Amino acid sequence: MLGGINNGLYLISLSGFLVVAVLALILRWAFSHNNSLIEKDKVIGSxxxxxxxxxxxxxxxxxxxxxxxxxxxxxxxxxxxxxxxxxxxxxxxxxxxxxxxxxxxx
Structure with a gap:
């Protein structure tokens, strides 16, 4: 025990915040591509x-x-x-x- 705090509950709550932070980073990375609101020009091919x-x-x-x-x-x-x-x-x-x-x- 660290200063009267249950270390197991403390670590479990910290791991929850860590999981949420990692998921937030993954979502930010996944949806960060193609941020432009302007449509790209169409490519005309042969x-x-x-x-x-x-x-x-x-x-x-x-x-x-x-x-x-x-x-x-x-x-x-x-x-x-x-x-x-x-x-x-x-x-x-x-x-x-x-x-x-x-x-x-x-």
Whole structure:
């Protein structure tokens, strides 16, 4: 006993504060990244930088591209309209590429 204080209870209470302090540091570290409130600029890539998506069509503008994208969605094909370095492109998965091209050309 240290000055009439129960050492076990004293150490248990100190360890609780220590655990809370460590958790606070971990949470502060985990949520400290990307503190900016301003949205980052979008990066425009070339046609081959979209992973599994392949170009189904190259519309003249975004209005025509959105109309074609809606046509593909109505048929049941997942399609994305994206701005690339070469202009707007309709991108689909490779397994849907032939059907998408046939649908757009019809």
């Amino acid at each position: 046609e081959d930088q979209y992973g599994l998506l392949k170009v189904a069509h190259s519309p003249k503008n975004h209005i025509e591209g959105e109309m074609m994208r809606q046509k593909l969605i109505a048929v049941g094909i997942k399609a994305t309209l994206s701005q690339t370095k070469d202009g707007p492109r309709i991108l689909v998965f490779e397994k849907d590429l032939k059907i998408a091209k046939a649908t757009i050309n019809s």
